[in-house]
Amino acid sequence: MDDASNAHDDTGQPQGEPGEDGHSRNLRTILLLDICDSTGIVERLGDTATAQLFREHDRLVLRLQQAWRGRLIDRSDGLLLLFERPMDGLGFALDYGQGLAGIGKLRDIELKARAGLHVGELLTWRNSEESVRLGAKPLEVEGLAKPMAARLMSIARPGQILMSAVAESLTHRAVRDMGERGLALVWKSHGRWRFKGMPETQEVFEVGEPGIAPLRRPIESAKAQRAVPLWRRPTAMAAEAALVAAIAVGGWFATRPPPAIAFNERDWVVVGDLRNLTGDARLEDSLEQAFRISLEQSRHVNVLSDLKVRDTLARMRLAPDTVVDRDIAAQIAQRDGARAVLLPTVSEVGGRLRMSVEVVDPATQTTVYAHVADGKGEASVLASIDEVTGALRADLGEAIAQIDRDSKPLPEVTTGNLDALRAYALGQEAYVARDYGRASDLYELATELDPDFASAWVGSMRVHYARMEPEAATRAMEAAKSRASGLPRREAMYLSAWASEFDAPSEATGKWIELAELYPDYFPGLSNAAMWLFRENRFAQSLKFAHAATVPQNPLLALDYDSQGRALLALGREAEARSAFDESLARSPGSSLRRRMAVDAASRDFEAARSLAARFQAKDRHSFIERTSLLIDEGRWSEASEMATRGLRLAEKDGGFDARSFLVVSATAMWLDGQDARAGQLVDKCLEQTLPRLERRVLGVTSEDDASLALAAALVAQRLRNGAPARKVRETLEAYPEVLAFSTVSNLLQVVAAEQLRLDGNPRQAVEILAPLVQQGNEPFQARVVLQNAYIDLGVTDEAVVHSKWLQAHRGYAYVDYACSNCLQPLNVADSSIALLRESEALQEVDADKAKEALREFKNIWPESRVELTSR
Numbered sequence: 001m002d003d004a005s006n007a008h009d010d011t012g013q014p015q016g017e018p019g020e021d022g023h024s025r026n027l028r029t030i031l032l033l034d035i036c037d038s039t040g041i042v043e044r045l046g047d048t049a050t051a052q053l054f055r056e057h058d059r060l061v062l063r064l065q066q067a068w069r070g071r072l073i074d075r076s077d078g079l080l081l082l083f084e085r086p087m088d089g090l091g092f093a094l095d096y097g098q099g100l101a102g103i104g105k106l107r108d109i110e111l112k113a114r115a116g117l118h119v120g121e122l123l124t125w126r127n128s129e130e131s132v133r134l135g136a137k138p139l140e141v142e143g144l145a146k147p148m149a150a151r152l153m154s155i156a157r158p159g160q161i162l163m164s165a166v167a168e169s170l171t172h173r174a175v176r177d178m179g180e181r182g183l184a185l186v187w188k189s190h191g192r193w194r195f196k197g198m199p200e201t202q203e204v205f206e207v208g209e210p211g212i213a214p215l216r217r218p219i220e221s222a223k224a225q226r227a228v229p230l231w232r233r234p235t236a237m238a239a240e241a242a243l244v245a246a247i248a249v250g251g252w253f254a255t256r257p258p259p260a261i262a263f264n265e266r267d268w269v270v271v272g273d274l275r276n277l278t279g280d281a282r283l284e285d286s287l288e289q290a291f292r293i294s295l296e297q298s299r300h301v302n303v304l305s306d307l308k309v310r311d312t313l314a315r316m317r318l319a320p321d322t323v324v325d326r327d328i329a330a331q332i333a334q335r336d337g338a339r340a341v342l343l344p345t346v347s348e349v350g351g352r353l354r355m356s357v358e359v360v361d362p363a364t365q366t367t368v369y370a371h372v373a374d375g376k377g378e379a380s381v382l383a384s385i386d387e388v389t390g391a392l393r394a395d396l397g398e399a400i401a402q403i404d405r406d407s408k409p410l411p412e413v414t415t416g417n418l419d420a421l422r423a424y425a426l427g428q429e430a431y432v433a434r435d436y437g438r439a440s441d442l443y444e445l446a447t448e449l450d451p452d453f454a455s456a457w458v459g460s461m462r463v464h465y466a467r468m469e470p471e472a473a474t475r476a477m478e479a480a481k482s483r484a485s486g487l488p489r490r491e492a493m494y495l496s497a498w499a500s501e502f503d504a505p506s507e508a509t510g511k512w513i514e515l516a517e518l519y520p521d522y523f524p525g526l527s528n529a530a531m532w533l534f535r536e537n538r539f540a541q542s543l544k545f546a547h548a549a550t551v552p553q554n555p556l557l558a559l560d561y562d563s564q565g566r567a568l569l570a571l572g573r574e575a576e577a578r579s580a581f582d583e584s585l586a587r588s589p590g591s592s593l594r595r596r597m598a599v600d601a602a603s604r605d606f607e608a609a610r611s612l613a614a615r616f617q618a619k620d621r622h623s624f625i626e627r628t629s630l631l632i633d634e635g636r637w638s639e640a641s642e643m644a645t646r647g648l649r650l651a652e653k654d655g656g657f658d659a660r661s662f663l664v665v666s667a668t669a670m671w672l673d674g675q676d677a678r679a680g681q682l683v684d685k686c687l688e689q690t691l692p693r694l695e696r697r698v699l700g701v702t703s704e705d706d707a708s709l710a711l712a713a714a715l716v717a718q719r720l721r722n723g724a725p726a727r728k729v730r731e732t733l734e735a736y737p738e739v740l741a742f743s744t745v746s747n748l749l750q751v752v753a754a755e756q757l758r759l760d761g762n763p764r765q766a767v768e769i770l771a772p773l774v775q776q777g778n779e780p781f782q783a784r785v786v787l788q789n790a791y792i793d794l795g796v797t798d799e800a801v802v803h804s805k806w807l808q809a810h811r812g813y814a815y816v817d818y819a820c821s822n823c824l825q826p827l828n829v830a831d832s833s834i835a836l837l838r839e840s841e842a843l844q845e846v847d848a849d850k851a852k853e854a855l856r857e858f859k860n861i862w863p864e865s866r867v868e869l870t871s872r
Helices: 038-068 086-105 127-131 147-154 167-180 180-184 234-255 282-295 304-316 324-334 378-395 400-406 417-432 436-449 454-468 470-480 488-501 507-519 523-535 539-549 557-569 572-589 593-604 606-613 622-635 637-652 658-673 678-696 701-719 724-734 744-757 763-776 781-792 799-808 813-814 823-841 847-860
Strands: 022-033 069-075 079-083 114-128 139-142 161-164 186-195 203-208 224-226 267-271 301-303 341-351 350-362 366-375
Touching: 022 038, 022 086, 038 069, 038 086, 079 366, 086 114, 086 161, 086 167, 086 203, 086 366, 086 454, 114 147, 114 167, 127 350, 147 161, 147 186, 147 203, 147 224, 147 658, 161 167, 161 523, 161 593, 161 799, 167 203, 167 350, 167 366, 267 282, 267 324, 282 301, 282 341, 282 378, 282 417, 304 324, 304 417, 324 557, 341 378, 350 378, 366 378, 378 400, 417 436, 417 454, 436 470, 436 847, 454 488, 470 488, 470 593, 488 523, 488 813, 507 523, 507 539, 523 539, 523 557, 539 557, 557 572, 557 593, 572 593, 572 744, 593 606, 593 622, 593 813, 606 622, 622 637, 622 658, 658 678, 658 701, 658 823, 678 701, 678 724, 701 724, 701 744, 701 823, 724 744, 744 763, 744 781, 763 781, 781 799, 781 823, 799 813, 799 823, 813 823, 823 847
Parallel strands: 114 161, 267 301, 267 341
Antiparallel strands: 022 079, 022 114, 069 079, 114 139, 161 203, 186 203, 186 224, 341 350, 350 366
């Protein structure tokens, strides 16, 4: 259980921090009630009938406690109750008055109570068990709020509910939660009063139901007297007249209330489940989704995602379909660092649809702002949502000009078909729950109901990619692109960035960066910017965006810690990478266990790496890549060949890309193990299965992976002194310029071309191809390998040694290089050690001692190596 769960008492209500004396300070609603003329009731009814009356009274109190979430603290002199919300205290007082009237009516007597309601700071502490056994109350309550409520109750007339100004302000804003009953309440100010023991005058308000509330001036007493306003004192008239002008000019600034909640730009809010008081079930999901769409256009207010809310509910050990009401939303907000809770409500008032929203302080669960908008019929409700979200965004400090600039009217960026909107909302829920089949059906239904519903097409695109259905995803993407004007600005940028991965891959990284910088708390933008920068080997920039995404509000935090760890490992910052992967593993097992093993392997802590490898799931076919790489790293080539073969068999059961990539992994291990003929057969098989796929022109990530795999197979063939596959792959790829637009493909193609030139006896041309690529700083690992060997061929020792040492120092990069990471990792890992042998070769003619030292170090790493198999 985390620390947040300890901040609750046995009622589950938030408590203040205990002080050194064990006391706790809380901002609470306190209600004091007293039955009028209770002594006279006993005299009229007698003891037996009175006892029966109070038994009914106690049942009434218990029922109302449950209905209004009140806590009964004391009943020795009337009733003293605490509530989280002033609205709940008022509801209790109103129902208590009606309940008393009903009990009295059965006995032909008039039963009325006086009530005092106040919101303020209270000091609470628990009495010891021994004190309670001796008659003390379990919980003691003291503080200025208690005598204030008592003074209000003391001056109330029978049947009168009096409240302080702060209680009136908060309840008046939230009274629409009571529906028609709340709107019918009457409110009256009884002016300012002086209470004994209180330094300042207090304004007193009355609230009640028509025909029941007395609406008369409260009763003065020695402890409470109505204050005579300054303006009514004759001696002050002249001075008052002189001040009128100044007050008129400066009054607004002097009396303007300060913000009721400390909300800063880019703070987070939790949206509670929409309360539907209309009886029309269609409105529940559709309007809640519309409210989110409208609010999420803000760059000032960040909305905690549904996925994150589900994640937090799970940490709270609650079911994912738990109703996110005021209390639950406040707990989520406190756990996830949100500053406010938003509670939307839709109701029907006088034949009109009313949309209202409360802004709630999660620390006190009090309503600090409330807005309402009415409209006629379903057609008006989207405009009403825009009205209330615009008002609450302004309340939270967003400039009106920014609201107008960043937001489109909701009817323009969603659908007026509430059935389609509901299908989309349910599809979003299913997508978050990873029920992709149901999500797909619901998105399809939404687009059938409204073919121009752009967001539903985007949802369909995403779910088809999650289900590995590229053709269907491409169709949905094209439909969404043709309707992009019907998307909010952020979602339109998201679609544009995603589409560029297929239409113009060279622009994709820039578009993801643009989205991430404009919406710096939008995690899909940050995560994709980090990923695409990593694909281009721009690790420092990738790390910046991955780091920005690793905040508590991110529902996919494990993935971004994994991205952070990969960038750190590529940069050679192994200790930090280890920490990042550990953070990822703490949240989700995922692939970070393999990456975490890579950190230890890159550090040559093979014992620790083997210990982690033992934790891999037997059916995790991807783990066989790291297992094979680890065995190669340790120089255990026969075992590596067997491990790769096991992985290949497992992958071939499902087929697809993994099965083809394992052909290259196995070929690499067999080449090192001296099984050249078998390695060549596997390379040929991989190309036979992969090259025809490029001819299908299925663009996007699929074509990038296939092209990279074909190039990786060509590189292994070149190690076998077979240049034919490389020439065939180059010819095939040159026919598809759209595939070469991927930098990973074009860079790897340059490596294959340079290596072929070197093998054909043209090392200088190989250097001319690769030197500029390395200078850019985003080269694949194999570019350094080929460049190293080309300089050795040319006899340029200094440059050869520079690249050899780079390969040795970037062992982490060997494990996480993006260029066909599923197939080239074992070759990269082998070359990070073979670089020592290459260094020795380069130094033979210029420094024999250093050459011998490098060779000794190489043999310490791979004592059983057969040098002839690793020669150039």
